Amino acid sequence: MSSDPARTDASFLDLVRTAVPGASIEVAPRIDMPVAIVDRDHLVDVCQTLRTHPDLQFSVLLDVTAVDRLPAAPRYEIVYLMVCLGPAYGTAPARRLRLKVQLADDSAAVPTVSSVWPAANWAEREVFDLFGITFEGHPDLRRVLMPDDWEGAPLRKDYPVQIRKDTASWSPMQLTEEQFAANMRAAREHAARAARSIRGDK
Amino acid sequence: MATRTETMTVNMGPQHPSTHGVLRLVLELDGENIVSSDPTIGFLHTGIEKTAEQKKWQQIVPLVERMDYLGPQSNSLAFCLSVERLLGIEDEIPERVTNIRVLIAEVQRLSSHLVWLGTHAMEIGAVSVMMYAFREREQILNIFEMIAGFRMFPSYLRIGGLREDLPRGFHDVLGPFLDKMSEKIDLYEVMLTKNQVWTKRTVGVAKLSKEDTIAMGLVGPLARAVGVPYDVRKVFPYLNYSTYDFIVPTRTDGDVFARYQVKIEEMRQSVKIAQQALKRISPTGVYDCGDYRIVPPPKDRVYTEMEALIQHFLIYSQGFNVPKGECYVPVEGPRGEHGFFIVSDGTNRPVRIKSRAPSFYACQALPRMIQGGLIADVIAAIGSTDVVMGDVDR
Numbered sequence: 001m002s003s004d005p006a007r008t009d010a011s012f013l014d015l016v017r018t019a020v021p022g023a024s025i026e027v028a029p030r031i032d033m034p035v036a037i038v039d040r041d042h043l044v045d046v047c048q049t050l051r052t053h054p055d056l057q058f059s060v061l062l063d064v065t066a067v068d069r070l071p072a073a074p075r076y077e078i079v080y081l082m083v084c085l086g087p088a089y090g091t092a093p094a095r096r097l098r099l100k101v102q103l104a105d106d107s108a109a110v111p112t113v114s115s116v117w118p119a120a121n122w123a124e125r126e127v128f129d130l131f132g133i134t135f136e137g138h139p140d141l142r143r144v145l146m147p148d149d150w151e152g153a154p155l156r157k158d159y160p161v162q163i164r165k166d167t168a169s170w171s172p173m174q175l176t177e178e179q180f181a182a183n184m185r186a187a188r189e190h191a192a193r194a195a196r197s198i199r200g201d202k
Numbered sequence: 203m204a205t206r207t208e209t210m211t212v213n214m215g216p217q218h219p220s221t222h223g224v225l226r227l228v229l230e231l232d233g234e235n236i237v238s239s240d241p242t243i244g245f246l247h248t249g250i251e252k253t254a255e256q257k258k259w260q261q262i263v264p265l266v267e268r269m270d271y272l273g274p275q276s277n278s279l280a281f282c283l284s285v286e287r288l289l290g291i292e293d294e295i296p297e298r299v300t301n302i303r304v305l306i307a308e309v310q311r312l313s314s315h316l317v318w319l320g321t322h323a324m325e326i327g328a329v330s331v332m333m334y335a336f337r338e339r340e341q342i343l344n345i346f347e348m349i350a351g352f353r354m355f356p357s358y359l360r361i362g363g364l365r366e367d368l369p370r371g372f373h374d375v376l377g378p379f380l381d382k383m384s385e386k387i388d389l390y391e392v393m394l395t396k397n398q399v400w401t402k403r404t405v406g407v408a409k410l411s412k413e414d415t416i417a418m419g420l421v422g423p424l425a426r427a428v429g430v431p432y433d434v435r436k437v438f439p440y441l442n443y444s445t446y447d448f449i450v451p452t453r454t455d456g457d458v459f460a461r462y463q464v465k466i467e468e469m470r471q472s473v474k475i476a477q478q479a480l481k482r483i484s485p486t487g488v489y490d491c492g493d494y495r496i497v498p499p500p501k502d503r504v505y506t507e508m509e510a511l512i513q514h515f516l517i518y519s520q521g522f523n524v525p526k527g528e529c530y531v532p533v534e535g536p537r538g539e540h541g542f543f544i545v546s547d548g549t550n551r552p553v554r555i556k557s558r559a560p561s562f563y564a565c566q567a568l569p570r571m572i573q574g575g576l577i578a579d580v581i582a583a584i585g586s587t588d589v590v591m592g593d594v595d596r
Binding site: 007029031032033059060061062063065067068069079081083085086088089094096098117118119121122123126143144145146147154155161 | 437529531562
């Protein structure tokens with residue numbers, strides 16, 4: 001349980017240091033699993049190594065999230081939780097790892113890891129949605145939980161929590177006369193085609 | 203006459219009865235075949251994670267139970283384990299409490315799987331299964347009402363232990379229920395497993411390959427249905443699961459039928475674990491860690507002793523401080539690995555809590571499952587992933 005040192009042993013990170021020379025990988029204090037802080041520029045390379053290295057095989061990205069540490073600096077931490085499933089999938093021993101990238105402010109962007117693990121797609125969208133942090137090279141960076149026209153990033157510490165906001169309202173979809181006529185025409189043609197195919201006409 | 207083909211875009215949900223709540227799928231169809239799909243979520247986003255940042259640690263337990271509303275006590279178990287690790291009191295939790303937690307977690311899994319089975323079968327057309335599954339689920343909810351006075355969200359698991367001791371007659375109610383449960387599971391299998399209508403709707407439908415499953419971050423019943431025997435209870439044991447006798451069922455087909463078989467087998471294993479746990483639990487005994495800075499003293503002492511009254515007052519007015527740090531201790535929830543990443547700055551309120559929601563990732567993988575299939579199979583695919591929108595949107 002808590003006293004199990006094998007669970008928090010971070011010595012396997014040396015393999016990553018060898019595979020990605022130049023990357024700064026700093027081991028942080030930990031009580032539940034190894035924790036490493038990586039620099040932003042080498043994030044994708046480090047993640048790729050973690051996933052594909054035969055002795056590591058962190059094949060599952062469990063979650064991507066962020067922490068806003070206002071007023072401390074650096075303000076943001078992007079947190080990647082990953083797991084190696086052990087004999088269940090692959091050959092490396094079962095391990096967990098928490099990877100972190102620190103950001104001074106939201107003007108900086110983090111490179112996306114969705115090319116490494118496709119699961120990161122929505123998880124990074126969620127961080128973008130709720131923290132306003134941009135992911136460079138993300139294939140589909142849109143809001144995922146909040147409405148598209150929402151202003152602000154709700155999970156930031158400086159986002160006001162006790163103000164009332166007017167609910168956005170939408171007017172029902174309106175068709176122009178031409179669009180309506182085109183729709184009706186398409187429906188009639190469709191019905192005629194269906195009737196012809198039932199009768200077996202050419 | 204030249205035939206013209208064009209695709210049609212159809213909106214499914216968020217009010218569709220088979221989308222398990224408020225999931226909206228924008229489907230691009232070519233005839234009956236699905237060309238592409240885009241799940242739209244967020245209709246049930248209630249900002250629980252933001253709310254939790256304004257609450258004291260012990261006030262968050264009822265909040266997190268409302269995330270995955272079909273397996274609420276798995277959520278509170280995961281949350282309590284993370285906080286207890288950060289507090290450094292997990293070795294002080296008595297054996298009896300641990301066994302009761304195992305029991306509650308397994309009965310909760312049973313209840314969640316029963317709702318899944320009933321609704322999933324009903325959506326594919328086997329309406330009667332729903333009646334049988336909900337009959338048993340009703341009994342489980344009655345048991346939860348018995349232990350905590352609340353059926354859906356008991357909040358019985360607390361940081362540092364349990365809310366109170368088990369009620370009188372608990373063993374007499376739960377024991378016979380568990381003994382009969384494996385017969386009931388046989389009955390569900392009689393209705394479905396060899397039923398041609400059921401197999402034609404499920405075998406080979408909504409397949410997902412092993413590589414895709416892992417790449418999409420699906421760990422849980424969905425991964426076990428493609429032959430990845432990963433179960434947090436076995437690989438990273440928490441509570442005292444390593445002392446229980448159970449197996450991790452797997453199938454290799456990765457279709458709707460394989461997921462059904464895995465979950466049915468999981469229900470049998472849950473019954474087995476719950477029976478073992480029930481034997482180990484004495485009807486009365488300790489129910490918390492006894493550290494009155496974290497759990498309130500018993501009521502009779504609060505009414506008679508000054509010291510206990512002060513401790514009671516402190517806990518409910520100021521809460522307790524959790525040491526600075528961060529922690530993630532996952533559990534095997536009904537839908538897969540579920541855990542809370544919690545960050546504390548040393549005060550009585552968290553800086554951040556984040557639920558690792560298995561349904562969120564299952565929802566993300568839906569387009570890969572249903573692509574190229576028929577629109578009628580979308581219902582079977584959604585049902586088989588067992589998404590709970592409260593867990594997706596939080």
